[in-house]
Amino acid sequence: MRLVLERFTHNALALLAVTTILFFMFRLMPGTPLAAFISENLNADQQQAMLEQFGLDKPMWQQYFIYLGNLVQGEMGLSFFQRRPVTTILLEVLPNSLILTLTSLIIAYIFGVLAGAWLAWKRGSWIERAAVPAVLATRAAPEFWIGMVLLAVLSFNAGWFPSGGASSPGLAYTSNWQRIASWDYVHHLALPVLTLALYLQGLPLLLMRSNMLEVMHEEFVTMARMKGFSEWRIVIGHAARNALLPVVTAFALGVGLSMGGNVVIETVFSWPGIGRLLVQAVSVHDYPLAQGAFLMIALVLALMNFVADLLYMVLDPRVSHGRKG
């Protein structure tokens, strides 16, 4: 329990640091949000009024404490441009980002783990010689390139998938749940998920493969062989279970990382997620929205980090035992 608390505090402190850095980073960046409002009708007085509206006329340290105070109450302020609460804007698109990320990760990791185990088992065969470079290639290829190729082939030419967005033009749903559960949404989700999954599968696959190779030489595997178990049972039941540990950590961290890293995929597929919101907010100096989006990503990352810690304690008793000793 002490350990859980310790890890929790650790993550909370990291978040506070992120918040602080974000706050000052945006304000120290050259440029002002006023630049986007340039118009012949905006005179000096109106510009001043706008700065006051945005709260940018106060000294920076004062702005910072106001910001922190609001944050503690769960209030992230109003977007300068959309004039709506940042929390509302983020929560509108968060489900889309989570669904895209989680679906891709799950597919990538299930595939990666199984394929990695299989490739380890097939060590030395021609399959392995062909598959490993192929995996490395998909991992090295830029996401936008994979995305554009898939779009061109499967959407523009074959016409199997839509070219962008999260639902067909003009479709109305009674609730967000109904929409997410609809065939139309899944159909739109397919290509972005495929792209992201292709990009993500390399890590668990290679990780699993090398872990398996290590584990396969351990005594308990030899023992299982001596017991006369089938190869498949040895791979899945004995070796894979033990090789899985680092993959679990990678998965948890992957959730957080790819939340923020979806900017490219979201742009290529016009997917309404946090990444696109973030790029836009940064480019027009919409500080509250940009901070909010980054913070949301940091929050997910910290949370998943924490979950990974907990999982580790459960999966590998040595972690907590070592501490106690």
Place this chain on the structure above:
Amino acid sequence: MKRRTLIGTAAATAVAPKAFAQGPTEKVRKLNLYSWPQAAFPQSYQAAQLIAQQWRQLGLEVEVKPLQRQAQTQLIWFSRDKWDVTMWRMVGRPERSDPDEFLYSLYYSAYAEKGYNFIGYINPEYDKLAEKQRTQLDKEERRKTAFQMQEIINRDQPQAFLVHPKYVTAFNKAVFKEDTVVNQQGIGIRNIWTFLTIQPLGAQKDLIINSNETINATNPLYIGGAVDSWVTDLVWDRIMRIGPDGMPRPWAAESVNWVDDKTVEIKLRPGMKWHDGKPVTIDDVIFSFEAPAGTKAPMYKPFVTDIAAMEKVGDMGLRFKLKSVNTTFLTASLAKINLIPKHIWEPVLKDLADKPETAEQLKEVSKIGSGPFKLVRWAPTEEIVLEKFPEHFNAPKIDRWIMRIVPNAEATLGMLKKGEINFLGMFGGDVDVLAKFAKDNPDIATRTEVDIGFEYVAFNNRRPPFDDVAFRRALSLAIDRRLMVSAAWQDYAIPANSHVSPVLSYWHDPAVDSMKTGLADAKKILQDAGYRVVGGKLYYPVGKQEKLTTE
């Protein structure tokens, strides 16, 4: 390949630099030419490179410095004495069909410090004409003044105009009857007139258009971004609208007449309704023009400050008494102010009265207008859905107008092909790709229109040597405009030398089109003004000292 050949020719025709004179002199400092990054705006960046090449042949040291858009705006707009020369653009908008906005704001001296005259051009003669054209209700007279103003700018070259770009839009002619799109002068086919008259051929009765920018707000009292106004235009009516010919015409009014040079009388169109079914009354109109006058709609306030009083004339009539004679009142006010229902907005504004917030920051904005379309659904990063308002006096032929937010330019073409969109409202990619796409897909029709806006090189008139007309003229003449059109804009542009686009044919002065460019002429102007080239470098005339450093 084409590009390279052209550059080659330009370099070959240039006369080898020769010393104008010898002697102890002051060298002109190195100039930084700011531009957008290549990725953000390839045409402009390419133009900057070509211009720098041509200026170097005058003996100038020039470096092209790309800056991100925000950083560039920050420097040019907010640090007005800290730069020498920059690539810049003015974009076309329907209300810019009246030349006033460019004629007045761009070079008016009072706007040099904070307003649109960011280049700091000061000329009392021009100021007088700028004010005069605003008071000339006689169109012919005003045109003469507009011509005089263009000639002054041609003479003084406070900046070097480059091109008026051409914009290409497209639509699916298998879905819509081809001859039912309407071209608006200087704007193209993406305009309200098209959206009202375009006729579906088959079962698809939705017009689905793309935008690469998200909509910030759908608020009749706030302009949050460029695309926002595409929507507000359709949902809220105005007393007048800019017609396809660029002139304001009565819209929600049956008639608009000048009673004298400071009074305009309008007659409201009978039978109009708000989207909630209530009738549109003259009180609503009065309210709509009063609402921005206070402090609660700062963005619209400038458009009503000229109104001294409003008087009802019968049930349907209204007189606007103006503070001063103002020819632009019809375009800048009557065709700009959104009509909003008093029964909805009066309580809202009352509630705001003793709060610091303005109507721009409202969390819940009423979507009730009286326009030809009703706003039914809006997901900011995805799409906005408008539905036809059948009771409108000019009800559209399409059932719905749907705008999809598509940040990926290439994907818009795939969507157009597959019917996910059927109207390409903007295209951020390579125009040649679009042209080829249309050729390969016979259902796709494209339309090209010259823009009211223009691309130019802005000189900082505050900083020597740009305070010298001869220097500015020489730099402008050194730029080969045909090269700009062909090599930088790939023929999707026409050469420019006026702030009034040739598409506004009534107001554009053809006399300024004949500017002869060439390096030889440019060098001669510099030589005549006393500038000298020593060792291949340009020096100031004797007695003039370099006091500034490169910034």
